Amino acid sequence: MASEIERRSSVSVAVFGTVNELHGFVVPRCCNRVRTLTAPFPLNLLPNMNLRFLIACSLLCLLSSLPATFAMESSSNSRPHEGAHGDVNADDRATDAGHSFHGEAFNEGPRQRAVKASGMAKIHFPTSTQSDEAQQFFEQGVAQLHGFLYLEAERSFRQAAKADPELAIAYWGMAMANANNPKRARGLIDEAEQKKDKGADKREKLYIEAHARYLPKFGDDAPEDDVDAKRKRAERYIADLEKLLHEYPEDIEAKAFLVLRIWLSDREGVKLASRHAVNALLSEIFAVDPMHPAHHYRIHLWDSAHPKSALESSAKCGPSMPGVAHMWHMPGHIYSKLHRYADAAWQQEASARVDHAHIAQAGLIPDQIHNFAHNNEWLIRNLLFIGRINDAVDQAKNLVSLPQHPRYNTLKKRGSYKYGRERLLQSFTEYGLWDELIQHSGGFYLPFTSDAVQEEELLGWLAVAHFRTGKAGRGAKTLRTLIRRRIALETQLLDLADKSAAKNSKADKQESGSDDDSGKEAEPAEKAVTAEELRSHLKALRPIIARASAAGATHRKEPEKVKTLAEKAKLDALIKAQWLADAGDVESALEITKSERKKREGQVRPVAILVDLLWRNGEKDEAKKQFETLRTLAADADIDTPMLNRLRHIAKFAGVQGDWRIKREPAKDLGERPPLESLGPFRWEPNQASSWEAKLPDGTPTHSKELSGRPRLVVFYLGFGCLHCMEQLHALSPKLEAFQEAGIEIIAISTEDSETLTTGIDDFDKPISIPLIADPEHAVFKSYRCWDDFEDQPLHGTFLIDSNDRVRWQDIGYEPFMDVDFLLEESQRLLTLP
Template sequence: MVFRAVCLFGLLVCFAVAPAQDEPGPGHSHLGTAFDSGLRSKPWKFEGLGNAPFPISTINPETQGWYDQGNELLHSFWFEEAERSFRWCLKLEPENPMVYFGLARCGLNWFSAGAGPDPSLQRFRDFLNEAVKRKDKATERERLYIEAWDAAWSKTGDEANREIIRRLEELCVKYPADIEAKCQLAFFNIGHGSALANEFLIQQILAVNPMHPGAHHARIHNWDDVDGAQAVASCELYGKAAPGVGHALHMPGHIYAGIGMWHEAAIAMDSATRVELRHMTQRLAFPFENWNYPHNRDYLSYIQEQLGRMEASLQGSRDIFNAPKDPAIAASQYPAMMPYSRALIKFEQWEQILDETSWPATLSGFEADFKSLAQVFAWAGLGKAEKAREALTKLEASLETQIADEIAKSPADAARIRKEFEENMPPVFRVAKAKVLLAEGKRTEAIRLLLDIAEQERLAREEGRYSNDPPSDPWPAIRVVGDAYLAGGDYGSAIDAYEGTLAVVKNDAWALAGLAKAHAARGETEKATRYAERFLAVWSGADPNLKLLGEVKALNLTTTPRAETLKPEREYVPANLDAFGPSNWVPFAAPELDGLDINGKRITLASFRGKNVLLVFYLSDQCVHCMEQLGAISNRHSEFENLNTVILAVSATTPKANKDSLKLGAFNAVLVSDVDHQNARRFASYDDFEEMELHSTILIDAQGRVRWKRSGGEPFGDVDYLLAEIKRWNPWRTE
């Protein structure tokens, strides 16, 4: 269940944990610290979420509609937007226990069952506690839901999973018409029993609601890594059931990639990326506010690699790297150099790897290691054995330093830390050593090492330990074994290795090309032609002039592209997907800013076009933390000025009060009055649930585009980060 683990990480880090406080400070929620995080502006009615109602007891007729929307969002893992919908329900009915239950499920769900007392889940546990306090106001059915979650999230590990499954089974037996209970049970059953038995439960849901988004979603996860072909029907329907949700378009790509339908996989992932980017543009959101975006973009890049679309895959990595980050959200620190180096190594772009201008100007940590890794392959691929060995030694020293740094933090755990580090190291790092041995002419030793790596990878796949979501490695290790045998003229062994590759990566283009070359070398023209035709079908839209494409064409076989897939595929043509949204992330146009300065003169962003703008929404000069933030920024005024950046400080204070304030007068900032909060609302710096101002720090570039923002109960005080972010806007070398 690698996917579930990856997504749990993304889910947890998307929700910051607010510090405990006795009395709420300015900008903090009056409902408790659990409400200080999350989206705090009013939700809107989504289109294209699918139909997944969850009937609850309500007083206000408006509540049920918002509750259903929140539930539909949960069924497609759009947790942050689901929370926003449930927050609005709470505004309508502040004592409704099921509203608190909905809020709790935004964090206490399939991903986190068994996670135990994780601090990142505390706010959701707080929501659940509020539901428990009010459960006497609920119906028996509603109370059973609340008690099921309360019991399960009081336990850890497998015991928690068993508890939620048992409780949901009781609900399904007592209320057989409750589709929601069956759908929840279908998800929690995944990985805890028979996929076939769970399929029969999912079919019961679809018999009542053939387009239930949660049922199709559950079926895809149920069969993923088990027998993907069983989920193809839901792959074709999930995106149609919920066309407005990126994840609903994304998940079929998992199945299609697993069964070698690469064109359909690309259509799925590309459509998902575009829908997510469209939403960001329309709703002034950022990639770091969507846990699924970097995962989706990486997966699309991997699939584009498999289709021979090298330039598109590299652009995807650049998009991930160039997208703004939030230092408080670990998921936004996605290692973009992993897919970038994966593509460069896979396509053997040795000269490009060694060209420093091909990489971002500054890299550190694991990102730098992926660059160093690629350089090892490049020198080895060019036959520069001495340079390759030198690069490998440098890489190994860097990795050893990282291990030593971790051990220094906890010397008593040295053995465990080293073991975990080595076990979690992607196989490609060991393959690099084998490539150096090949460059040094040590063929026997290299193949022995490659075979060992391939065997370890095979075991990891069998035991569910292999990271394949998507893979960080450019290829299965067994394929590199095939390449080594092919280069040495051992065509029979090469064929065996390539066929082994196809067993784990269906319709892998490199394995198909390798089989075509190996069979052609043995004079087996018919077999060579068959594999060449399959290769050409996969690479029907590949970039021209790629080395592998030229090698297959050089076989001079009479071929017609001929796919061998479970079902006929549509061809992946990116231009056909333009209606879904943009293909790459770009900063969005800033909302209108229209306020008054201390003299009553109108202030707009247009007044500062051609300059970057640091826009700070603060509460008043009575807010101590606000004054600290503005003071810290003002003290660095000259540094911002050197970066062509002006500072605007916006509050609801009148122009006269701003002018008369001794505290504000000391700051090097343009003070802007927003008395009616209209600017705060446009920039999502206003809490519509509790009707109060929020702290916001926003960076706008010289073209009037929003590049970064942070809103919430605390002002953002890391001035170094703001300065670095402005400098980062063009991180790739262009000289």
């Protein structure tokens, strides 16, 4: 922290524990501003703030226990329900600070305003609204639904509802945008149903009722949602959409959503009997609008069945809505299935660039975007198929370096970090970059982790890398470490079996009355690993040991052991072929490689290995022939990598000097492809933090530039009256020194003015040195998007900002971020990024 701020604030902030700790009182945690609820009582005359707060909470308990009629009268000054996005003053409702005034369903999702986005498809979906703004944002939301851009679709629908709070169909849109969250969708469609009789036309009501009938019920009295119930709901939804089309046969949006529903319902037990029939329905849409984003749905329709049928839609999908990354991603499915991996890689890169541009504009972190991680890991796989190994490695490293967050992206989730780690290992191992693997093991990109299976996976490959680079001693040592782990697990499993047998024997004796110790006090049960967990761990570890052992057998030139161990290891067939050849069995290696070449049509790696093995087996003419095929396949490949570099002598034999790649001519069925650079950056980069001006508790102005040059954690909290905020500061307090040792200062910015801030500071007893800053006009809150634009209230926020004033990590929400240990560890990780 800047010494000037420390000098001028020089405050000690006391942060109390949870409300439950206050003198044994148990009170609800659901206050927005306790001062607001207790305004009629002269609590400010009491000398101690903790005592004032205790009495305030007691009064809140008293109010909550009064009859409902009294509670309603006592809140008569609150504004009537104005819709989830009407203007409501934060102090007018007894709601937790940061929480929506309209229920749990509105806590999650986007809470910052939408903008009229570029690159959206033009959709015609008439509604009953009289607001041009509401209509425009509603149609933008429908377009985004078609692109599965769910976060932004919901934001657009919320903006439509902000302009017209009684527009019931906007709440239908919000429910549709929660396709992956049925519980939230249920709450949102219930809101639509409540509003549909206040002006919605017949068509809108049919849309709302169809989705309401499809979504499951929740609650203690809800029917069980088993497989049969899901199938029946899906069948009814299809029937309801067809009913809508009977009434409105020209509604191409209804046709598009019907196509989507038929495809999705195939997963819910409603067999998709005829893809051609569904394709005919799509043709009706394209007859009206040739560039309708339903091209997305045609790709899904034919992806697994007959990918060539979707080539036309693959050419039009991205251009139909260029501002949505997923629309560029989808053609990659078709090109991959057709073994056109260079075209697929182009699509995935285009998608990544659009996502990166959108993330920067919307102020998000990457894994908040639906399918972001999947798109990027698929890009890496395609890059490997075409031999762009350097870009594959860089992209995998980029995924590892992205901000982790418990909700979106951790080693245990299928987010960027896990995918990046997996694809980095895949890149190193498939292309034989063993020195690079050794170099990165235990470093930033491939650290050893607390997850035993992940750590053993890395140790196994590290042992392989040592054997493959001739360091047999080190490889054997690492292999012994893995074997010891296996023995330890097997010993634990035997010990559990002994305990179980002893327990059963004891039970038998007790049943016969020979050993009655019923009067003994039971010892507290210890949380221990189960036999099932041990077996699962062993199941994962044994192939890892087999793989490392196979590499050792390769080093010792023992081909038969390689074969046996590779089978146990479930080793990639091409790696197995290379190891067999290196162990001396080139014939078996060639047999495997020829088979894999047929299975992996269009990929660089199998052909490169085949060329090498043919040459090593003395089949030079056939090697030369296959090399000619490779020259075109490897048009984009990095030929200086070990696998391709070793083919230089074969290129010389074929009469080719220097760069032996042959440029690939673009296919003629690709459609419009803009320059990739025009779509956005290839890699995600953190945004610059907004500069700001605010005041210290004594009223002295301060500026963000005083903090530049040092990493800092900036906490946005909603005043001393917000219990959850106080709990967050209370949780941060013991970790202040650890953050400072890591070179990270902490400041907290409050919604309160300097006078209120000073009063709070003076009245608290337990000091921690967190400099507090007053932002009563909420300008700083708004510049960091810690503001609900739909309900006009502040939100909690936590930001890690580096010494170059870039936002490296963030959390904005209806509750403060509480996992301080995670935050400290992640902050240190991000700030040590190479």
